[in-house]
Amino acid sequence: MVDRGSGSNECRPTGTPCLLVVDDNRDILDMLTLSLSEKYSVVGCQSADEALVALATSRPDVLMLDIRMSPVDGVQCLAAIRAIPGHEDIPAIALTALARDSDRKAFLAAGFQAVAVKPILDQCELEAVIDTLLRSTPCGSVPVLTDASDDGIMSLRGGKQ
Secondary structure: OEEEOOOOOOOOOOOOOEEEEEOOOHHHHHHHHHHHOOOOEEEEEOOHHHHHHHHOOOOOOEEEEEOOOOOOOHHHHHHHHHOOOOOOOOOEEEEEOOOOHHHHHHHHHOOOOEEEEOOOOOHHHHHHHHHHHHOOOOOOOOOOOOOEOOOOOEOOOOOOO
16 A cells, blocks of 8 residues: 555545545556645555555545456446445546547446546646546536536546547
8 A cells, every 4th residue: 555645544634635546557556646645645555455445444535446457446446435334425536548438438337427548648637637526516416527528527638538
């Protein structure tokens, strides 16, 4: 487990938004946790199992889950997290190289609110998506994003895909 900014596996209680980033590729996980830790408290995990352990002691504000992990993928990981009482409404971003419209719609149907297509080239755009999700309403709806597709999924490759 990688933690940036809080010194433990728990989110900071100081009001800094907390992200749980899960990716089985250590290089991507390190890059995301390091770059995002400048603005957020970030807990990084290399597997769904590590994420579930981290969730036993903290409740992040936003989830970022790699879709193609093994043996438990990001969709299965999200379902397991949503089954934890008190964690049903945490906004989630799918991290994926799958950029087809049908893939993005499947991620939305699975419970994700946004999709970040890897490689993530624009840090500011990713932070804008995270900040938008942090402002989402309690019932889980997400404000309209300027370059979201018609189906409400944010694309991080600039505009509709």
